Amino acid sequence: xxxxxxxxxxxxxxxxxxxxxxxxxxxxxxxxxxxxxxxxxxxxxxxxxxxxxxxxxxxxxxxxxxxxxxxxxxxxxxxxxxxxxxxxxxxxxxxxxxxxxxxxxxxxxxxxxxxxxxxxxxxxxxxxxxxxxxxxxxxxxxxxxxxxxxxxxxxxxxxxxxxxxxxxxxxxxxxxxxxxxxxxxxxxxxxxxxxxxxxxxxxxxxxxxxxxxxxxxxxxxxxxxxxxxxxxxxxxxxxxxxxxxxxxxxxxxxxxxxxxxxxxxxxxxxxxxxxxxxxxxxxxxxxxxxxxxxxxxxxxxxxxxxxxxxxxxxxxxxxxxxxxxxxxxxxxxxxxxxxxxxxxxxxxxxxxxxxxxxxxxxxxxxxxxxxxxxxxxxxxxxxxxxxxxxxxxxxxxxxxxxxxxxxxxxxxxxxxxxxxxxxxxxxxxxxxxxxxxxxxxxxxxxxxxxxxxxxxxxxxxxxxxxxxxxxxxxxxxxxxxxxxxxxxxxxxxxxxxxxxxxxxxxxxxxxxxxxxxxxxxxxxxxxxxxxxxxxxxxxxx
Ligand code: G16
Numbered sequence: 342x343x344x345x346x347x348x349x350x351x352x353x354x355x356x357x358x359x360x361x362x363x364x365x366x367x368x369x370x371x372x373x374x375x376x377x378x379x380x381x382x383x384x385x386x387x388x389x390x391x392x393x394x395x396x397x398x399x400x401x402x403x404x405x406x407x408x409x410x411x412x413x414x415x416x417x418x419x420x421x422x423x424x425x426x427x428x429x430x431x432x433x434x435x436x437x438x439x440x441x442x443x444x445x446x447x448x449x450x451x452x453x454x455x456x457x458x459x460x461x462x463x464x465x466x467x468x469x470x471x472x473x474x475x476x477x478x479x480x481x482x483x484x485x486x487x488x489x490x491x492x493x494x495x496x497x498x499x500x501x502x503x504x505x506x507x508x509x510x511x512x513x514x515x516x517x518x519x520x521x522x523x524x525x526x527x528x529x530x531x532x533x534x535x536x537x538x539x540x541x542x543x544x545x546x547x548x549x550x551x552x553x554x555x556x557x558x559x560x561x562x563x564x565x566x567x568x569x570x571x572x573x574x575x576x577x578x579x580x581x582x583x584x585x586x587x588x589x590x591x592x593x594x595x596x597x598x599x600x601x602x603x604x605x606x607x608x609x610x611x612x613x614x615x616x617x618x619x620x621x622x623x624x625x626x627x628x629x630x631x632x633x634x635x636x637x638x639x640x641x642x643x644x645x646x647x648x649x650x651x652x653x654x655x656x657x658x659x660x661x662x663x664x665x666x667x668x669x670x671x672x673x674x675x676x677x678x679x680x681x682x683x684x685x686x687x688x689x690x691x692x693x694x695x696x697x698x699x700x701x702x703x704x705x706x707x708x709x710x711x712x713x714x715x716x717x718x719x720x721x722x723x724x725x726x727x728x729x730x731x732x733x734x735x736x737x738x739x740x741x742x743x744x745x746x747x748x749x750x751x752x753x754x755x756x757x758x759x760x761x762x763x764x765x766x767x768x769x770x771x772x773x774x775x776x777x778x779x780x781x782x783x784x785x786x787x788x789x790x791x792x793x794x795x796x797x798x799x800x801x802x803x804x805x806x807x808x809x810x811x812x813x814x815x816x817x818x819x820x821x822x823x824x825x826x827x828x829x830x831x832x833x834x835x836x837x838x839x840x841x842x843x844x845x846x847x848x849x850x851x852x853x854x855x856x857x858x859x860x861x862x863x864x865x866x867x868x869x870x871x872x873x874x875x876x877x878x879x880x881x882x
Contacts, residue, residue, distance in 0.1 A: 344461075344491075345447050348386075351490040352443040355382035355483055363438040365431040367703040367849025369417025370438065371406050374476035377414050381480045383437040384416045385487025386450055389465040391430060392493070394457050395421060397464040401510035403503050404471035404480050405559075405627040408601035409850060411594040414476045416484075423511035423522070423765025425705040465493040468509055470501035472559040472627045473588040498527070502563050502628035504768030505530055511765050520735075522765075527566075535570030537760035538774045542572075543750060545781040550580035551620040553773065554610050556599025560628030560769060561586025567770055579777055585612065600625040600632045600724050600769070605801050608642050609634060620787050622776075624769040630724040631769035633776065635787040643791055647720035648685035650776060651675055653790060654728055655718045656693050657779045658758065662716070664751035666744060671734055676710045676719035678702050679819045679844050680801075680857055688794040699817045703849060704767055725767040728775075730759050754782075797840055799859035800870035806881025809847040809854050818846045830876045838865045843873045854881060 342350075357379040363370055370380050384402060392400045401419030409415070418426040418434070426434070433453055440446035453459075467488055471477035481497070488495045498509055505527060512525035523533045555561035564583055572578030585598045595601060598610035600623045615621045615636060622633045633645035655675050662671045674696040675689050681699070689697045696714075700706035704725055711717025715734040720726030730738070738756055743749035761778065763771040780790065806812075813823040821828040827845070835841040843858035854877050858870035 345451065347490050348447045348450060349443050351486050352382065352446050354486065355379040356443075357439075357441065359441065363435065365426075365434040365438070368407060369403075369415055369426075370434070371409060371413060371415035371850045373412060374406075374414035374474065374480070377416065377476070377480055378483045380438050381416050382483040382487045383440070383446065384418065384434060385467075385484040385493075386446075386491060387430070387434050387437055388418055388467045389488065389491035389493045390433075390450070390453055390457065390459060391418065391420075391426070392465040392467060393459045393463040397466055399466040399468055399510060399513045401506050402467055402469040402484060403506045403627075404469065404477050404484070405503055406474065407472075407503065407627045407629065407850075408556075408595055408599065408625045411474060411591045411596070414474050414480060415850075416480070419507050419510045421510065421514040423507040424708065425766070428705065465491060466513075467493050467495045468498055468506070468513060469495065470498040470506040470509075472503075473500060473591075474594065475591040500559055500562070501527065502559050502768070502770065504629050504763050504766050504771070505563065507765040507768075508763060531567050531570040533760055534567060534763075534771055534774065537757045538571055538778065540757035541754055541761050541778045542781055543754055546577060547579040547777055547781050548784065548786055549620065550574075550582055551622060551773075551777065552582040552584055552613075552615055554585045554598050554603075554613065554621065554623040555583060555628070556595050556602075556624050556626050557585050557587045557590075557593040558595065558599070558624065558626035558628065559588070560624040560626075561588065563628065564624075564770055564773075571774075585610065595626050599623050600630045603634060603644065604632050604646055604723050605803070607644055609636070618786060618788055620780075622773055625724075628769040629767045631772050632724040633787065633790075635791075637788070643787070644796075645787060645790060647722045647724040647726055648677065648682050648796075649790065650724065650772060651677065651718050651720035651726060652685055652688055652693065652793060653779050654720075654775060655689065655695055656793075657782065658716055658718070658728065658755070659693060659695065661751045661755050661758075664747060665741065665755060666748050667737060667741065670737060671715040673716045673718065674698060674711070674714035676700060676707045676717060678707065678721050679817060679846075680722040682722065682796045682799060683840065683842055683859055684794050684797050692794070699819070701814075701818045702846070708766070720767075724769070724772075727764060727767050727772065728758075728762050729764050735759060797859040797861065798863040798866040799857065800866050802856040802858075802870050802874045803848075803851070804854045804856060804874050804877050804881070805852065806854050806877065808881070809852060811881065812845060812847040812854050812877070814844075814846050819844050821845055824880045827876060827880045831873050834869060834872050834876070838869050841865070841869055843869050845873060845877045
């Protein structure tokens with residue numbers, strides 16, 4: 342049978358509901374799982390094309406809806422070096438996903454093959470994994486149908502965190518090269534991270550234990566596994582208490598727990614029994630985000646979010662670079678989004694004296710901007726982020742000869758960090774250990790970490806509107822250009838509050854508009870958020 346006939350037949354098993362329009366957004370396709378079968382099938386076709394286009398390099402497919410509720414699912418593609426799919430291909434993904442019939446799908450597929458000059462004899466290679474959602478297994482079957490029909494070589498990595506799959510993709514593609522990323526297996530990931538953690542600690546002891554809420558997602562089991570590769574608590578290693586790791590009751594995923602719950606509600610999961618000043622952290626459903634928090638002496642909840650991780654990491658790495666005698670050679674910068682607390686941005690530029698760049702939401706934007714520095718630290722306030730070292734910076738670190746014992750220690754720590762940090766994408770497990778290393782080096786608890794600067798009180802509100810696509814932003818999502826007049830109303834409101842700042846943007850992962858507001862006091866921040874939310878609600882009716 343010719344390929345187009347096979348494609349027609351296979352596509353017939355994955356019909357697209359006529360009324361739905363799909364879009365490859367902030368984190369790939371994400372929606373109610375019941376709608377996803379044809380989308381995943383078509384993403385499988387695109388993964389095959391992408392691999393062929395790149396000369397048979399391995400492409401990753403991750404089936405996850407991360408922080409979304411249990412009934413949702415999603416799918417996204419991972420490029421060969423572990424980055425997010427190249428932006429120009431997002432449009433192809435959207436086009437394939439919206440083909441209204443099997444025949445049109447085959448037509449678009451063939452046209453893409455021709456336009457992209459894809460050679461049919463080039464092999465296609467794909468690796469894939471999924472999170473713990475109940476719908477994952479059926480969606481994998483749709484993906485496999487696409488991989489089979491296109492003659493793609495594929496490996497099923499089963500249940501994995503999203504960043505683990507990114508690690509696998511880069512490891513597979515760099516095997517046998519000058520810069521192998523790691524052993525392309527789950528065990529390889531644990532070995533690499535575990536060994537780097539031990540080196541980066543430099544014999545220091547963690548200050549007490551940390552409790553990690555795993556959102557009842559895929560991160561729980563994986564964290565338990567990773568712990569086996571770390572120095573054991575009984576031998577003076579870090580004690581990690583794993584909670585909310587129930588993946589057998591699907592409805593518990595991200596419910597009243599997890600990084601998104603904690604960040605949005607600015608409170609600990611109701612199940613948390615942490616005592617005062619005890620270090621706590623929450624992952625999200627696919628373990629690519631992490632936020633930290635603690636209960637203060639006066640019983641107040643204190644959040645240490647992505648901005649805090651960015652500032653902690655940037656100051657630590659900056660100090661190490663200076664101690665290693667590389668302060669003038671390595672240009673360190675921080676990348677944030679509009680959600681970054683104004684105080685954090687101020688602290689980075691005024692106290693740390695580092696450049697700060699603001700990009701739209703979405704790791705792909707931040708990652709890209711971070712690669713412009715020798716060492717780029719990027720974190721979204723929601724806890725999604727990592728640190729990237731440029732090839733030149735890695736070379737400098739590898740070849741610099743230390744001139745004193747202190748320089749050697751700093752250099753060794755920096756080298757260990759380049760392995761501890763998952764440079765492909767934000768990785769909650771690797772970020773957890775990065776923070777623990779820094780706190781251990783500084784001899785800090787969460788209180789000392791918090792005391793570096795004072796957050797402006799802020800509020801995040803989620804608003805459901807008739808059509809979120811009418812909300813279009815400019816200036817790294819800080820201003821609305823449509824609907825007309827709405828930004829003027831927001832500006833007028835913001836002007837009434839001391840240190841007020843607010844913006845509204847359509848979510849790329851949920852059917853909603855998000856409003857962020859900050860101001861000098863808690864009352865004012867809440868008030869401003871509610872008022873801007875009302876403006877958005879009216880405009881979105
Ligand atoms: C995804 C993206 C993040 C983004 C978040 C919320 O995270 O990867 O970059 O911050 O969605 O995006 P939005 O506000 O557009 O809904 P995750 O953890 O859900 O994959």
